[in-house]
Amino acid sequence: MAPLISPIEAQKPQNGKQDDRVHHGGRSSVAALPLVGDVGLLAFLDDVKSHTMTKTVERVDAADCVLFLTDRHCYKLRREMPLEQTHRLSLVQRRERALEEIKLGKSFAPDLYLGLVPVRLREDGPYIDHTAAEDGSNRSVRMAGTNTDPVIEWLIKMRRYDVSKSLSKSVEIYRPNFTECHKLADLIAKSPEAAQSVNHQKADVWQQHLAQMLARFSPVVRQMEQKTKKQTLRACLNRALYRLGALQPHLEDRSKGGLFVEIHGNVGLENVVQTPKGLRLVNPAVGQIESSSQAWFGDPLYDLASLVAEMRARGLNRQANWVFSHYCNNLLDSHAVDGLQAMDLYLFVSAFEKARQLSELQSVRSSGNSEEDGQFRGYMQTARDSLVQDEAKLLVLGGSTQANRSHLARLLAPIIGRMPGAAYMSAYQELLSLYDVRHESDLPPSAHRRSVWHLVYRRLATKAQMALEAGYSVILSGAFDSPSSRQNLTLLQQEVGPSIQLQAFHLFDPVGEQKASGQGERVQPFIRDLEHHSRAVAGKPPFEDSLSRDSNLILGSAGEKLDWTNWVELDASRSVSMLVDQVLGHINPVWVPSTEGTLH
Numbered sequence: 001m002a003p004l005i006s007p008i009e010a011q012k013p014q015n016g017k018q019d020d021r022v023h024h025g026g027r028s029s030v031a032a033l034p035l036v037g038d039v040g041l042l043a044f045l046d047d048v049k050s051h052t053m054t055k056t057v058e059r060v061d062a063a064d065c066v067l068f069l070t071d072r073h074c075y076k077l078r079r080e081m082p083l084e085q086t087h088r089l090s091l092v093q094r095r096e097r098a099l100e101e102i103k104l105g106k107s108f109a110p111d112l113y114l115g116l117v118p119v120r121l122r123e124d125g126p127y128i129d130h131t132a133a134e135d136g137s138n139r140s141v142r143m144a145g146t147n148t149d150p151v152i153e154w155l156i157k158m159r160r161y162d163v164s165k166s167l168s169k170s171v172e173i174y175r176p177n178f179t180e181c182h183k184l185a186d187l188i189a190k191s192p193e194a195a196q197s198v199n200h201q202k203a204d205v206w207q208q209h210l211a212q213m214l215a216r217f218s219p220v221v222r223q224m225e226q227k228t229k230k231q232t233l234r235a236c237l238n239r240a241l242y243r244l245g246a247l248q249p250h251l252e253d254r255s256k257g258g259l260f261v262e263i264h265g266n267v268g269l270e271n272v273v274q275t276p277k278g279l280r281l282v283n284p285a286v287g288q289i290e291s292s293s294q295a296w297f298g299d300p301l302y303d304l305a306s307l308v309a310e311m312r313a314r315g316l317n318r319q320a321n322w323v324f325s326h327y328c329n330n331l332l333d334s335h336a337v338d339g340l341q342a343m344d345l346y347l348f349v350s351a352f353e354k355a356r357q358l359s360e361l362q363s364v365r366s367s368g369n370s371e372e373d374g375q376f377r378g379y380m381q382t383a384r385d386s387l388v389q390d391e392a393k394l395l396v397l398g399g400s401t402q403a404n405r406s407h408l409a410r411l412l413a414p415i416i417g418r419m420p421g422a423a424y425m426s427a428y429q430e431l432l433s434l435y436d437v438r439h440e441s442d443l444p445p446s447a448h449r450r451s452v453w454h455l456v457y458r459r460l461a462t463k464a465q466m467a468l469e470a471g472y473s474v475i476l477s478g479a480f481d482s483p484s485s486r487q488n489l490t491l492l493q494q495e496v497g498p499s500i501q502l503q504a505f506h507l508f509d510p511v512g513e514q515k516a517s518g519q520g521e522r523v524q525p526f527i528r529d530l531e532h533h534s535r536a537v538a539g540k541p542p543f544e545d546s547l548s549r550d551s552n553l554i555l556g557s558a559g560e561k562l563d564w565t566n567w568v569e570l571d572a573s574r575s576v577s578m579l580v581d582q583v584l585g586h587i588n589p590v591w592v593p594s595t596e597g598t599l600h
Contacts, residue, residue, distance in 0.1 A: 305346030313378030417473030427478030
């Protein structure tokens with residue numbers, strides 16, 4: 001879980017000489033990196049003459065690796081002794097980890113990871129053997145097999161990408177918007193493609209990973225408390241250990257249900273890079289626990305928690321909630337939302353682990369770093385807040401347009417409920433997820449059927465129930481103008497019980513309604529969003545369904561069509577900051593309205 005491009009100071013050479021040694025026959029000596037003759041391997045890889053068809057070589061040092069960027073490629077050298085490890089890795093172990101990283105890398109960034117190439121030694125010095133097959137062709141394999149020169153190191157070969165375009169640098173200039181947060185959430189694995197090979201033993205392996213990480217925290221808790229001047233970390237760690245034991249049956253059920261996959265394990269803004277083809281995840285965590293060379297096989301919600309924890313630590317609270325909400329809303333398997341029961345534990349583990357890594361990096365530096373100090377405090381605050389409980393609330397935003405509802409929901413969600421805020425789920429996004437498209441223009445004609453919308457609202461209710469049972473607040477957004485959608489709300493409230501009160505808000509746009517009514521009956525009904533467009537395509541008015549008198553309705557008294565007496569009406573033509581204050585005033589009577597400047 002070490003960051004990819006955070007630079008660290010090189011160790012000072014002893015007796016004026018660089019402390020590098022050579023690997024003979026695959027055997028590593030006591031030093032951190034091999035030496036060939038009187039030229040170190042690092043100096044060899046940093047030399048332009050060592051690479052083909054390049055004019056420059058840029059070196060980037062990190063805690064667990066060194067990157068060498070040529071004009072076209074990036075070569076990654078894994079360190080013999082990463083910063084977080086207490087034992088040295090042999091050449092065989094480094095090769096196994098490199099192969100595992102390539103396997104994971106081709107899942108998260110298939111256009112970047114190319115393959116593994118050896119560095120060989122001959123009489124006149126080392127050289128990079130490019131005959132190893134990148135595409136797996138038989139001819140290249142035969143050529144590589146005929147080479148008898150000993151391998152002294154293995155390099156991960158990638159297409160060059162701009163290291164300076166990692167999101168950790170971008171967020172220092174501007175904050176990601178709503179759409180960019182959706183793209184971030186889409187990077188995290190959602191559908192377990194390898195679920196057929198999953199068995200219940202994977203839950204045991206994943207719990208061992210978590211237990212080992214928590215065990216690493218215990219010796220440094222006192223040091224962390226002294227640095228943060230807080231005396232609650234030991235209690236938080238004990239709470240996390242208790243949560244891990246209590247979650248054992250739940251994790252086993254998720255594993256048996258095929259919801260565990262090979263996860264990235266190192267998701268963070270540092271490892272998200274912008275490429276011409278979009279955002280890509282690099283530097284997956286491999287063999288971070290003890291001497292294992294295997295990838296992390298576990299709950300993909302841990303990757304989500306890792307990203308959310310970093311954004312919270314950097315003060316990007318609103319963006320963290322948008323990533324969290326979109327991931328939940330975009331899950332194809334609605335029952336996968338039950339993983340939120342372990343979200344607080346994952347947030348604690350990922351935040352504490354990154355704080356521990358920052359602490360170790362600071363301990364090897366000769367001077368302090370105010371930016372890293374701020375991040376360290378942010379991670380520790382996130383770890384403490386992740387275990388704090390809060391009352392779960394269920395809010396429903398109906399009426400008006402999808403745009404109006406979305407603007408209100410995206411400001412409400414980050415400030416309601418426990419970290420990282422309420423899960424904002426919209427019927428609009430649920431429909432797009434069902435058809436695996438990004439825009440409504442890509443929807444097929446079949447998407448406008450009433451049966452599809454019935455399914456959409458059922459899925460929303462199922463996800464909301466699971467999130468509420470896990471202790472998280474939920475905001476549901478949709479037109480909610482049909483009996484089936486409202487009856488789903490009724491059933492949802494019955495399922496969650498009286499302890500969670502449903503608060504329904506109906507947004508109306510008097511200006512838009514007046515324009516629509518002033519055009520007479522010669523034009524189609526006022527099309528307010530995608531749901532109303534679906535009814536218009538079907539040749540039916542927006543409110544064509546009637547309510548049966550014996551229905552147990554959320555809306556109004558039984559038998560009265562579209563009676564909004566149980567809904568709170570909000571004027572959508574007002575500023576969104578005023579609407580936020582109105583909603584908060586209804587769900588929290590002691591709410592003190594804030595100024596508009598705090599909301600924008």
